[in-house]
Amino acid sequence: MTLQISNPIWGKIDAHIDNNVDYWIKQLARLCAQPSVSATNEGIDECAELVATMLDEQGFRAEVMPSDGYPVVYAEAFGEGDGRSDKTLLFYLHYDVQPADSLELWDSPPFELTERDGKYYARGISDDKGHIICRLAALAAVKDALGGLPCNVKFIIEGEEEIGSSNMPAFVEKHKEKLAADACIWEFGGVDYEERPSQALGMRGICFVELSVQTASIDAHSGLGGSIFPNAAWRLTWALSTLKDQNERILIPGFYDNVQPPSERDLELLAVMPSEAAQLKEMFNLDGFLLGMTDSLEWKKTAVFEPTCTICGLTSGYQGPGSKTVLPAKASAKIDFRLVPNQTPEEVVSKLRAHLDANGFSDVEITLHGGGRPAKVDPDDPFVQLTNETAEIVYGKEPNVAPMIGGSGPNYPFIHTLGLPLVAAGVGYPGSQVHAPNENMRLDYFLLGTKHTARIIEQFAKG
Structure with a gap:
């Protein structure tokens, strides 16, 4: 037209x-x-x-x-x-x-x-x-x-x-x-x-979950329980560390199985798009991007056609001013997975549950707060x-x-x-x-x- x-x-x-x-x-x-x-x-x-x-x-x-x-x-x-x-x-x-x-x-x-x-x-x-x-x-x-x-x-x-x-x-x-x-x-x-x-x-789609763990009925004095009580904060930290490595690779088995790569037409459009890399670095005061990526077609592709696992929030123990020597009884983390074609929130939750169980974290509960397909x-x-x-x-x-x-x-x-x-x-x-x-x-x-x-x-x- x-x-x-x-x-x-x-x-x-x-x-x-x-x-x-x-x-x-x-x-x-x-x-x-x-x-x-x-x-x-x-x-x-x-x-x-x-x-x-x-x-x-x-x-x-x-x-x-x-x-x-x-x-x-x-x-x-x-x-x-x-x-x-x-x-x-x-x-x-x-x-x-x-x-x-x-x-x-x-x-x-x-x-x-x-x-x-x-x-x-x-x-x-x-x-x-x-x-x-x-x-x-x-x-x-x-x-x-x-x-x-x-x-x-x-x-x-x-x-x-x-x-x-x-x-x-x-x-x-x-x-x-x-x-x-x-x-x-x-x-x-x-x-x-x-x-x-x-x-x-x-x-992209999204799968937003909350991981939570409880190791005792109430917080304990860290001097009383530090050597002999399980610590919910450490328990959750260890569970989170199994989800992604330092190279940004998500470690949940089968997570990438259904990922559909961008088409040639998608890449054509990305190639001619103006880059926002410089503006993003300035706006967020960044020294650089993950994995040393620089402004390139690969950077543009990664930004939207790669699925993610992002810790959006962590809660446990005392977080007020000064010190309070407690051993946390509860800990939780809010996480979003951004999904690309053809992933679904349902498969991510299922694979996440299997992954935590296989790594000895069956006590870590998963609450799905929302999701949608890409x-x-x-x-x-x-x-x-x-x-x-x-x-x-x-x-x-x-x-x-x-x-x-x-x-x-x-x-x-x-x-x-x-x-x-x-x-x-x-x-x-x-x-x-x-x-x-x-x-x-x-x-x-x-x-x-x-x-x-x-x-x-x-x-x-x-x-």
């Missing part, structure tokens, strides 16, 4: 977006003011109802649907007018956010939209509430320019993305007829360090090409197309159960500080992401 750079409809769309930006920022402030922390269930039900209300206000038929976890907001509207298409576009988003901790590191209240120097600050403003408003603003602009929606539109907005979306696969399977569509715009998008639009075509989209799908072409027109730069990114999300059921191509478009940028204090969104990127989303909608209906 070759698109015309000059399109009078796009001029009308852009004017509507520019002229109504103050309204949409007020709507964003309204949404960000409602806490919705899935990790603690703070404000989840209230935010689901608010999202449904806001969708209703924009002309969508919205409902709050139950799931096996937190509620899911579903909404739909059908194309209007003589030129409407029978095609259906699905938007996947999430209304939940990360905890705002640590509050002392915020320069303004996290649940109060604050503007400073062209940036807007609030928890969830980029991940993901800014994207919800971006979609609504784009649809309103297209509807105004064309006199109605040019295609059928559906929304699915969940409340568990920040805690792993463990119930989303079952929800999609149960409601696959209701969610049926022809294509899907995913919950994120934006620009890279070079201000090029970013396209993410796949995500999945990726065909980079040559027409909807992907449409999204990339419209991005280049809006941003004036060729998109940076990633066949896979290192993070995870519930894309598998949308790709494999619903059979949809998924694309990214939106308001994010590398300095948005998602999941961190002072999460923010730049106004210029909000406008560009909204205009890009609107062009995708308009062209999708015509295709």
